[in-house]
Amino acid sequence: MAEKNTKERSSLSKWTRRGFLGIGGLLGLGLVVGVGGLAYVGRSIKKYSGKGMGEGASLNAWIRIAPDNKITLAVARSEMGQGVYTALAQLIAEELEVNFEDVQVIHPQAESPYANTFLSTQKRENAFTGFGPMGKILSFMPVIATGGSTTVIDAWEGMRYAGATAREMLIQAAAKTWDVDASTCKAELGFVINTTSGERLSYGALAESAKDYTLDKLPTLKAKSEFKIVGKPVQRLDIPAKVNGTAMFGLDYKEKDMVYAAVKHAKITGNKITGFKNEEEVLKLPGVLKVVLTEYGKALVYADNSWRAMQAAKSLEVNEEGAQVPDMDSAYYFGEMRRIADEDPISVRIDKGDVQGITNEDVQEGERKLEAYYEVPYLAHACMEPVNATAIMENGNLEAWMGHQAISVAETMLNESSGVAKDKIKINITYLGGGFGRKGEPDFPRLIGAAAKAMQGKLVQMIFSREEDMKNDMYRPGAVCKMSGVVTQDGSLKALQANLAIQSVERQALGRIVPLMAPAAEKAKTTLEGLDNQAYNIPNHRVSFGNFETDILVGFWRSVSYSQNGFFQESFIDELAHAAGKDPLEFRRNMLLDQPRYLNVLDRLKEMSNWGKQEADTYQGIALQYSFESIVAQVAEIKKMGEKEFKIVNYYCVIDCGNTVNPDTIEAQMQSGIVFGLSAAIHGEISWKNGSPVQSNFHDYQMLKMYNCPKITVAIMENNEEPGGVGEPGVPPAAPALTNALFKATGERIRSLPLSKSDYVFV
Amino acid sequence: MKLKINGEIVDVEVEESMPLLWVLRDELHMTGTKYGCGIAQCGACSVIVDGTVMRSCSLPVGSLENMDIQTIESSDAAGTLSVLQEAWIEKQVPQCGYCQSGMLMAATQLLKDIPAPRDEDINAAMTNICRCGTYNRIRAAIYLAAERLAQAGKAVTIK
Numbered sequence: 001m002a003e004k005n006t007k008e009r010s011s012l013s014k015w016t017r018r019g020f021l022g023i024g025g026l027l028g029l030g031l032v033v034g035v036g037g038l039a040y041v042g043r044s045i046k047k048y049s050g051k052g053m054g055e056g057a058s059l060n061a062w063i064r065i066a067p068d069n070k071i072t073l074a075v076a077r078s079e080m081g082q083g084v085y086t087a088l089a090q091l092i093a094e095e096l097e098v099n100f101e102d103v104q105v106i107h108p109q110a111e112s113p114y115a116n117t118f119l120s121t122q123k124r125e126n127a128f129t130g131f132g133p134m135g136k137i138l139s140f141m142p143v144i145a146t147g148g149s150t151t152v153i154d155a156w157e158g159m160r161y162a163g164a165t166a167r168e169m170l171i172q173a174a175a176k177t178w179d180v181d182a183s184t185c186k187a188e189l190g191f192v193i194n195t196t197s198g199e200r201l202s203y204g205a206l207a208e209s210a211k212d213y214t215l216d217k218l219p220t221l222k223a224k225s226e227f228k229i230v231g232k233p234v235q236r237l238d239i240p241a242k243v244n245g246t247a248m249f250g251l252d253y254k255e256k257d258m259v260y261a262a263v264k265h266a267k268i269t270g271n272k273i274t275g276f277k278n279e280e281e282v283l284k285l286p287g288v289l290k291v292v293l294t295e296y297g298k299a300l301v302y303a304d305n306s307w308r309a310m311q312a313a314k315s316l317e318v319n320e321e322g323a324q325v326p327d328m329d330s331a332y333y334f335g336e337m338r339r340i341a342d343e344d345p346i347s348v349r350i351d352k353g354d355v356q357g358i359t360n361e362d363v364q365e366g367e368r369k370l371e372a373y374y375e376v377p378y379l380a381h382a383c384m385e386p387v388n389a390t391a392i393m394e395n396g397n398l399e400a401w402m403g404h405q406a407i408s409v410a411e412t413m414l415n416e417s418s419g420v421a422k423d424k425i426k427i428n429i430t431y432l433g434g435g436f437g438r439k440g441e442p443d444f445p446r447l448i449g450a451a452a453k454a455m456q457g458k459l460v461q462m463i464f465s466r467e468e469d470m471k472n473d474m475y476r477p478g479a480v481c482k483m484s485g486v487v488t489q490d491g492s493l494k495a496l497q498a499n500l501a502i503q504s505v506e507r508q509a510l511g512r513i514v515p516l517m518a519p520a521a522e523k524a525k526t527t528l529e530g531l532d533n534q535a536y537n538i539p540n541h542r543v544s545f546g547n548f549e550t551d552i553l554v555g556f557w558r559s560v561s562y563s564q565n566g567f568f569q570e571s572f573i574d575e576l577a578h579a580a581g582k583d584p585l586e587f588r589r590n591m592l593l594d595q596p597r598y599l600n601v602l603d604r605l606k607e608m609s610n611w612g613k614q615e616a617d618t619y620q621g622i623a624l625q626y627s628f629e630s631i632v633a634q635v636a637e638i639k640k641m642g643e644k645e646f647k648i649v650n651y652y653c654v655i656d657c658g659n660t661v662n663p664d665t666i667e668a669q670m671q672s673g674i675v676f677g678l679s680a681a682i683h684g685e686i687s688w689k690n691g692s693p694v695q696s697n698f699h700d701y702q703m704l705k706m707y708n709c710p711k712i713t714v715a716i717m718e719n720n721e722e723p724g725g726v727g728e729p730g731v732p733p734a735a736p737a738l739t740n741a742l743f744k745a746t747g748e749r750i751r752s753l754p755l756s757k758s759d760y761v762f763v
Numbered sequence: 764m765k766l767k768i769n770g771e772i773v774d775v776e777v778e779e780s781m782p783l784l785w786v787l788r789d790e791l792h793m794t795g796t797k798y799g800c801g802i803a804q805c806g807a808c809s810v811i812v813d814g815t816v817m818r819s820c821s822l823p824v825g826s827l828e829n830m831d832i833q834t835i836e837s838s839d840a841a842g843t844l845s846v847l848q849e850a851w852i853e854k855q856v857p858q859c860g861y862c863q864s865g866m867l868m869a870a871t872q873l874l875k876d877i878p879a880p881r882d883e884d885i886n887a888a889m890t891n892i893c894r895c896g897t898y899n900r901i902r903a904a905i906y907l908a909a910e911r912l913a914q915a916g917k918a919v920t921i922k
Contacts, residue, residue, distance in 0.1 A: 081858030081895045235855060242860030243848040245795020245835035249861060252794035260789065286778060305777075306798070307785035384799050384807055384861040384894045433797070433861030434894050466800045664855055668900070672858055675896025698804035698892060707886035709898040 048074075048111040051426070057207040059166035061113035062092055062159065069190055069204035071096075071103045076114030077155075078107070078146040078405045079238055080435035081672070082727040083665035086236045088155050090661050094229045095163030095222065097187040098203070105237055107429035110411040110422075115142035118154035124722060145406035147440050147556060149628035149725020152661050156723050157221075160230075164219040166210075173210035174201045224659065224720060233664035238431065249433045250388045251463065253401040258390075258459040259289060261451045262309035264299040264316055265472045268691040270323030270551025272297020277317035285312045294450045296443075297322070300462070302455060310465045323551050323691060330478075330687040334375065337480040337548050340501035341373065345544030347522040349532040353540030358495040359484045366489030368579045372572060374483060375752040376564045377685035379476035380701060381557055385433020386469040389448035392459040397424045400448060403432035405440035409513055413442045417449030436676075437556030441474055442513050467696045474512075474555025475686055477503040479564045481531075483572040486540075491580035493591060495540035498531045498568065503554045504547055505561065512553075521547035530565025530732060534626055535598055536573075536591040552688075558676055559731035562627040566732030567681075567739075567753065570623040574740040575749060584740065585611055585622050597721070598624070601633050601654045604715055609635035609652040618649065621740025623733035628725030630657040634674065636710075636737035640745055645761045648678070648710040648738065655714065655729065658721030666726045667714040673730020674712055679704045681735035682755050682762055708762045764828055768793070769837035779825025783817075784808045786824045787834065795835035795864045799892070806891025809865035810834050816872045816888075833871075835864035843912060844871045850908040858895035865891050870905050878916075879909055 048061040053074060056066030064072045073092050077084040085105040093100050108114060117126045120143040167187045174192035175182040184196050191200045224231070241247035266273050276282075279291050282301065287308035292300045301316060303309035325332070363369040389402035391414070398420040404410040407427055415422050432439050444462070451462045464472070479502040486495040504521040511518030519525070532543040557563060577587035585606055592598040602624070605611070614620060617640045624633040637650040653670045660666055683702040687694045695701040739750040742760070750758060766773050766786070775790050782801075787793045787810075796819055799807030803818040810819045811833040839845055847870050857863045866889065873880055873888035880888070885902055893901070 081860065083858075235852065238860070239852055239855060239857050242857040242863055243851040243867065245793075245864050247860050248794075249797075251788070251798065254789075254792040254794060305781070305785055305789045307781055307789070310801075382894060384797070384805065384859065384892070386798070432859060434859045436894075463798075466802075668855065668858060668897070671899055672896040675898065676894070679894075679896075697802055698800050699802065703892045703894065704896070704898075705892060706889040706898045706901065709896070712899055 048113050049109060051109050052106050053108070057211045059169055059207065059211055060162055061108070061111070062162040063096065063166045065203050065207035067204045067208075069102070069202050071098055071190075071203070073103055073105050074108040074114070075105045076108050076144050076407065077116070077151045078403065078429055078432055078435060078439070080146070080403070080405070080432035080439065082669060083236055083662060084146065084151045085238055086234065087152055087661040087665065088159050089237060090229045090234060091155055091159035092163040094227060095160045096167050098190045100229050100234055102190060103237075107407070110142070110144050110407040110427065112142040114144045116145050116150055116154050119143060119145055119148050119150040124153065142408055143406070144408040145440060146435070147405055147437065149630075149727045149729065152723050153629060153725060156659070160221050161218065164221060165215060168215050168219045169210040169213040170203055170206045172213045173206045176209070177201065177206075231660050231663070233662060236665065248430045249385055250390065250401060250403040250430050251385065251461065252430070253390045253428070253461070255459050258461060259302050259304060259455060260306045260309040261300040261302045261455075261460050261462040262306070262313035263447060263462060263464050263468055264301060264313040264318065265468055266297060266318065266320035268320060268323050268326050269688065269693065271320040271326065272322045273299050273318045273320050275319040277319065279316070282312050282316045285315065288312045290455065291316065292454045294447065296447065296450070298447060300447075300451050300454065302460070306461070306463050310463065313465070325551060326691045328691055329689050333478060333550060333552070333688065334480065337478065337501040338373065340546040340548055341480045341482040341499055343546055345499055345546045348542065348544040349528050350541050350543040352538070352542070353495070355495050355497045355540045355542035358486055358540050359497055363486060367486055367494065369484070369486045370572075370575055370579055371482070371484040372575065372751055374481045374568045374571065376479050376567060377687065377753060378478040378552065379557060379680055379684045380470050380473045380686050380695070381434070381436045381438035382470060382698070382701060382703070383432070383434030383436060383438055386466050387438065387444050387464040388462060389444050390459065390461040391448045391452040392457070393418055393420060393452040394457045396420065397426075398449070398452060399426045399428070400445070401428045401430055402445065402448065403430045403435070403439055404445060405432070405435050405437075409440065409442055410445035413445035414449040417446045418453045436558040437560070438473065441555060466698070470696055470701060471693045473686070474509065474553040476557030476563055477505060477552075477554040481565070481568040483568060485572065485576050487576050487580040491582045491587070493536075493538055493576055493580075493587075496538050497542045498544070500528060500531065500545040500565070500568070501548055502527060502545060503550065503552065505554050505556060508553065509555045526561050528561065528565065530562040530625060530627065531569050534569065535595050536588070537594065538591065559627060559673070559728040562625060562728070562732040563680070566623070566625040566627070567735045570625065570733060570736035571739055571749070571751065574621070574736065574743065578743070583612065588622070588624055597656050597717070597719070598631060600717060601631050601656050604717065605633045605635055605652060605654045608654070608713065608715055609637065611635065619741045619745040621737045621742070621744060623736035623740060625729070625732040627729045627732055629722070630655055630724030630726060630729040632670070632729045632733055634733040634737045636741040638738070638741045638745060641763055644759050645763060646742070646745070647763055648708065651710045651712045651734070651737070653712060653714045653730065654717065655726070656717035656719065656721070657724040657726050657729070658719060659723045660716060661723070663716055666716055669726045670714045670730040671712045673728065674734045675704050675709060677731040677734025678738065681738055681753055682760070685754050685757070764825065766824065766827060766832060767830065768832045769834060775824070777824060780823050783810065783819040783822045783824045783827060783832070787819065793834060793836055797861055797864055799862070804892070805862070806865040806869060807862050809868040809891065811868055811872050814872070814875070816869050833868070835867060841915070843874050843908075846911050846915075847871060847874070847904065847908045850904040850911065854900045854904040854907060856897050856900040856904050858897055862891055862893045866893065866901055870901070870908070873905070874909055874912060878912060880905065
């Protein structure tokens with residue numbers, strides 16, 4: 001049974017977090033590799049504790065080797081099913097020269113070497129080097145986060161160098177032992193071999209002395225042709241524990257005499273709880289220990305069991321206030337957004353040629369002009385594991401267990417709400433039972449800090465019931481997009497215009513975490529992604545948006561702006577193709593003639609989907625999106641079963657994500673993205689009535705299931721391009737591929753999701 | 764009250780109305796069975812009770828005395844569950860993994876009831892939600908496990 005030992009916690013106060021390998025004076029020394037076990041070039045100013053990595057010697061922030069040859073790798077990215085523990089371990093192990101089966105992975109503490117500099121700067125060149133002024137700033141305020149499909153992009157070079165420098169340090173230590181030149185030694189599967197004498201020393205025997213070696217230059221990384229682990233479908237490290245129930249998620253840390261706290265939010269979106277009406281009665285319910293109103297306007301009901309706590313929280317009656325528009329319905333929100341989509345935008349991102357002239361005036365003879373309004377609803381993340389966290393505060397220390405996507409955010413919030421200094425906080429990042437952006441939010445680390453503080457000396461496990469989780473999400477925003485376009489007589493796209501009305505995710509989400517970093521809505525870079533960064537060559541093109549503000553919280557939802565903009569763009573491109581009398585695949589292809597990677601993707605998709613050659617009752621639709629540095633195109637193949645009843649038989653998916661780390665994971669992520677996109681397209685909607693979200697659980701916020709999940713076939717393009725993301729890019733084309741296929745089947749153009757509202761049924 | 768879980772008798776002192784899920788998780792600290800919805804919609808809490816897959820979040824524990832409760836923590840060396848677990852690894856099924864205990868419970872009972880299932884049988888038995896969308900691989904792993912169990916059965920017969 002799952003009783004975890006508590007030994008480590010008792011030593012919490014003895015932490016020497018900054019002192020483990022504390023060399024602080026290297027700033028400005030330039031090329032210093034592996035000094036004193038610190039990191040390699042550019043990371044040398046940053047420190048780490050090695051906490052949680054077990055016995056042995058640290059060769060740098062990522063690698064610790066024990067005398068018994070056990071190799072522990074630190075991966076400061078959250079494992080939420082996308083395979084990051086395995087992918088980053090693959091990159092390190094490839095250069096370290098070890099058996100992949102011999103490595104184990106832990107999530108380290110929030111320390112600067114682990115910053116995701118590609119996520120925070122969106123520049124590949126910063127991903128490894130991270131130095132220069134930006135690197136120095138980032139080492140003081142590291143963004144250690146998992147999101148934006150950035151993990152492999154950020155790690156691609158740096159983690160291989162982490163492995164390579166450690167390997168070279170081990171070789172140097174061995175050469176010294178044998179008193180030979182290091183060039184006569186080589187590393188192989190966890191040993192250094194003296195190629196002259198044939199002697200061997202294990203990494204475990206060498207690590208302690210190797211940690212003090214320095215390198216005078218960066219090692220040369222292997223060529224792709226030499227890879228033995230990277231680019232190979234190795235088995236994921238986290239899977240065995242996930243089939244026998246032992247994998248630890250946030251809710252799975254247990255101790256004797258722990259307590260549970262159920263969270264209750266105000267009923268009306270935007271309100272805060274200001275007081276209780278029946279606290280005395282609730283306190284008398286079985287197992288209830290305490291009722292607390294936090295400074296965040298949310299209540300905590302403590303009990304000796306989660307269920308008792310949730311039952312009691314449900315019966316707690318509260319006073320609440322604060323919403324700007326306390327009684328609003330979805331009709332109001334979408335009315336406002338339709339109005340904004342018709343108005344002048346606050347920001348124009350692309351303005352090429354003379355779109356407005358062309359779309360406003362009468363079309364020329366033979367041309368066709370189209371105009372349409374598209375709409376998508378608000379969507380919940382609905383991670384299988386509801387939002388939760390566990391923590392204990394005692395003797396001025398705080399230790400927490402949670403599945404958070406950003407340990408640096410979690411640390412900041414715990415510090416803020418508990419008052420415990422950051423160097424007295426230890427965070428155990430568990431496996432995440434789904435993340436999708438929701439688990440990067442600051443609300444639950446902030447709340448658990450308050451929950452632990454209000455019940456000091458007790459381990460507190462805080463839980464959102466599914467209903468609290470779904471009604472208090474940071475939703476994918478609803479949106480309205482006005483699209484217009486003109487196709488010429490010869491069937492090519494002459495002009496395309498999109499004006500989007502939406503709440504700004506970037507402004508809100510960053511504002512919740514670092515208020516100073518929150519851009520004004522018109523400056524938010526990501527709002528138009530999917531519309532303003534696609535590869536199509538369009539001679540007259542205008543992309544803009546208008547901002548909608550309301551109390552609804554919106555946040556990063558798997559594929560973020562691409563999730564709706566991809567639907568708008570790829571549906572309307574399809575409309576234009578049909579208006580032009582062109583095959584939708586060829587219509588797209590003709591706008592990409594100078595883009596070989598796109599052409600290869602489309603050609604591969606055409607071949608694998610047997611495009612355009614279906615039986616009489618079977619129909620196909622195509623969609624293509626660039627997102628997160630990867631190109632994904634999909635064909636949906638549907639079979640008509642009744643008037644509005646279809647079976648989604650197949651999805652064909654081609655991805656070009658450049659160099660790959662684990663092709664099996666990429667296939668899994670494409671399948672996952674498609675199912676995620678289809679659940680939203682078919683069922684997904686959070687609507688508001690009288691100021692509250694209507695949907696509360698999986699009965700009214702439904703998901704694709706086994707019976708209606710298509711067979712998904714994935715092809716990965718082989719090339720030597722820089723790696724792109726894979727966690728999110730499978731999502732955006734899924735919905736438009738399906739609705740484009742439905743158009744072929746029915747002649748009905750779907751411009752509003754979900755499909756269940758248009759009475760479509762998928763069997 | 765006394766419960767029989769994975770062959771062991773355990774004593775718990777809770778109200779009869781408490782769902783089995785919370786007895787397992789919070790009273791016994793058996794955390795393999797997961798909370799997903801609390802209303803028997805998602806199946807993350809699936810366990811097997813006397814040969815039937817049940818959703819433990821909606822199963823008052825008072826109704827379960829003297830019944831055989833099987834969870835993901837049960838061990839059945841070379842039995843249906845362990846063959847399924849091997850297949851799950853071989854097909855690299857889990858992503859986040861949160862739903863997979865429930866999926867494996869549902870698949871275990873499916874193969875006990877229908878040793879050679881067809882697509883329709885899998886669709887009817889596997890009604891759990893996987894938010895990561897591992898359905899294709901679950902199906903493949905069930906077929907693989909069914910094949911292995913059939914071979915093992917034959918081997919035994921030949922002996």
